[in-house]
Amino acid sequence: MKRRDFITKSFATAAGILTGLNSSGISAQPSADTEFLTAKFPLRTFNLPPVERGESDHGKQVFKLKIQQGETRILPDTTTQTLGINQPFLAPVLQMKKGQTIQMQVNNQLNEPVALHWHGMILPASEDGGPHQEIAPNKTWNAEWKVINEPSTLFYHSHTHHKTGVQVWKGLGGQMQIIDEERDKALNLPHEYGVDDYPVIIMDRSFDEAGEFYYNNQRMNKMQGMHGNVMLVNGVANSVLEPEKTRIRLRLHNASNARFYDLVFSDLRPFELIATDGGLLSQAITTNRVRLAPSERAEIIVDLSDRKSISLRTIKGYGNLSMGMMRGMDRGNLDQTFDLMHIDPRHSERVKAKTLSQLVPLPDWSNQAVAQTRKMNLEMQMGPQMMFGNGGFSINGQSWDMNVVNETLKVNTFEIWELQNPSMMHHPFHVHNTQFKVLERNGKPPLSWELGLKDTVTVHKDETVKILLPTGPYSSSSDAYMYHCHILEHEDAGMMGQFIVV
Numbered sequence: 001m002k003r004r005d006f007i008t009k010s011f012a013t014a015a016g017i018l019t020g021l022n023s024s025g026i027s028a029q030p031s032a033d034t035e036f037l038t039a040k041f042p043l044r045t046f047n048l049p050p051v052e053r054g055e056s057d058h059g060k061q062v063f064k065l066k067i068q069q070g071e072t073r074i075l076p077d078t079t080t081q082t083l084g085i086n087q088p089f090l091a092p093v094l095q096m097k098k099g100q101t102i103q104m105q106v107n108n109q110l111n112e113p114v115a116l117h118w119h120g121m122i123l124p125a126s127e128d129g130g131p132h133q134e135i136a137p138n139k140t141w142n143a144e145w146k147v148i149n150e151p152s153t154l155f156y157h158s159h160t161h162h163k164t165g166v167q168v169w170k171g172l173g174g175q176m177q178i179i180d181e182e183r184d185k186a187l188n189l190p191h192e193y194g195v196d197d198y199p200v201i202i203m204d205r206s207f208d209e210a211g212e213f214y215y216n217n218q219r220m221n222k223m224q225g226m227h228g229n230v231m232l233v234n235g236v237a238n239s240v241l242e243p244e245k246t247r248i249r250l251r252l253h254n255a256s257n258a259r260f261y262d263l264v265f266s267d268l269r270p271f272e273l274i275a276t277d278g279g280l281l282s283q284a285i286t287t288n289r290v291r292l293a294p295s296e297r298a299e300i301i302v303d304l305s306d307r308k309s310i311s312l313r314t315i316k317g318y319g320n321l322s323m324g325m326m327r328g329m330d331r332g333n334l335d336q337t338f339d340l341m342h343i344d345p346r347h348s349e350r351v352k353a354k355t356l357s358q359l360v361p362l363p364d365w366s367n368q369a370v371a372q373t374r375k376m377n378l379e380m381q382m383g384p385q386m387m388f389g390n391g392g393f394s395i396n397g398q399s400w401d402m403n404v405v406n407e408t409l410k411v412n413t414f415e416i417w418e419l420q421n422p423s424m425m426h427h428p429f430h431v432h433n434t435q436f437k438v439l440e441r442n443g444k445p446p447l448s449w450e451l452g453l454k455d456t457v458t459v460h461k462d463e464t465v466k467i468l469l470p471t472g473p474y475s476s477s478s479d480a481y482m483y484h485c486h487i488l489e490h491e492d493a494g495m496m497g498q499f500i501v502v
């Protein structure tokens with residue numbers, strides 16, 4: 001694309017967002033401000049993030065993580081100021097094994113505080129990296145825990161007080177993988193990183209006329225969450241994966257601030273869904289679509305032995321639009337069909353498709369006593385509070401307060417949480433320190449992509465979702481865990497609470 005052309009379009013984007021509340025800016029018509037730019041970028045090679053496995057030191061695996069500023073060429077013809085961990089933008093994939101004791105040495109080179117959270121991990125609250133564990137500029141925070149999670153694909157990202165959205169947007173997030181090669185070999189699962197096992201970290205970003213990230217979490221962007229018109233996979237737009245083999249595992253990971261994806265391949269080919277947030281399903285599910293809300297992960301196995309080039313695509317219909325009167329606003333931006341990346345297997349080594357049988361049995365909690373049932377009401381209040389400042393979002397009538405512990409759980413028990421959403425939008429609800437089971441969705445069985453263990457579940461508008469949640473083995477009367485909406489602008493605006501486990 002010509003530079004001038006690009007500047008015009010990206011400027012229109014920013015201008016469209018800025019005028020979002022003016023009557024002149026409200027329009028259901030497709031216009032320049034809803035145009036997706038990714039397809040106009042030159043094709044680039046798939047970016048395989050570097051992998052880090054830590055260094056063994058006195059029985060611990062030590063990871064040294066440096067939070068830093070950088071400059072990155074994301075747009076075709078200019079650079080963008082970015083944030084990253086051990087690299088200018090985004091972060092390495094951290095691989096670890098169940099049973100290892102992990103020490104994360106997190107050094108903050110920014111001139112603002114950062115908290116770094118290990119999303120999906122079961123660990124003591126003091127090590128969790130929530131807003132209470134802020135790292136001051138030039139300081140190092142050591143977090144240490146023994147990995148007791150099952151092998152799974154997890155997420156690490158900024159969780160800084162009122163700054164989670166903007167820091168993740170600029171690049172403070174990456175994928176963690178708890179791996180078990182022997183088990184995967186026995187189960188016939190592709191497991192060689194960058195050979196037949198690839199992270200696919202999906203996010204959208206928008207840019208201003210100077211090519212810098214555009215981020216503004218007020219007004220419509222606060223209500224809908226920040227959406228962008230440039231789609232990135234592992235930090236790169238419009239990329240092509242040429243896998244080494246024709247049978248590949250993709251660790252799909254929605255690392256977007258607010259965008260929901262309904263993922264298919266361009267030829268609607270079926271694939272095997274093998275894992276959700278918390279690890280493997282009891283058996284693979286053959287499907288041709290999977291929906292991912294912000295922070296959700298799904299591992300799939302794709303057979304490319306026909307050597308046809310395909311694209312990974314999100315299809316219109318699952319944008320976060322359930323907003324009654326507001327439905328017309330920004331429709332194009334929130335809900336469109338577009339490609340995320342392409343896969344070209346013409347030169348891949350042919351691997352026979354294999355039928356997957358049973359994977360691993362999920363824990364049977366059907367006879368567990370339920371210690372407590374709680375209701376979580378996810379609320380958005382309309383009015384000036386919603387449009388400006390940090391308020392307007394709450395759970396059970398309370399916006400997040402650093403100094404208020406909302407719930408007290410008993411260690412090593414099970415609870416049922418009933419998540420209710422009377423608001424205008426879907427909310428992906430995340431609970432720290434647990435992998436839970438979705439029991440029912442409006443009295444019906446959970447959807448096919450949420451049959452496994454989960455740490456985030458979407459509560460659609462007007463729905464009630466019941467989850468069964470183990471409270472875990474760690475207790476502390478002083479350190480709290482968070483539960484919150486994973487639309488990061490909603491989290492920052494108060495749709496978050498904290499609990500202690502005693």
Ligand SMILES: [Cu+2]
Nearest residue numbers: 427485487490
């Ligand atoms: Cu939300």
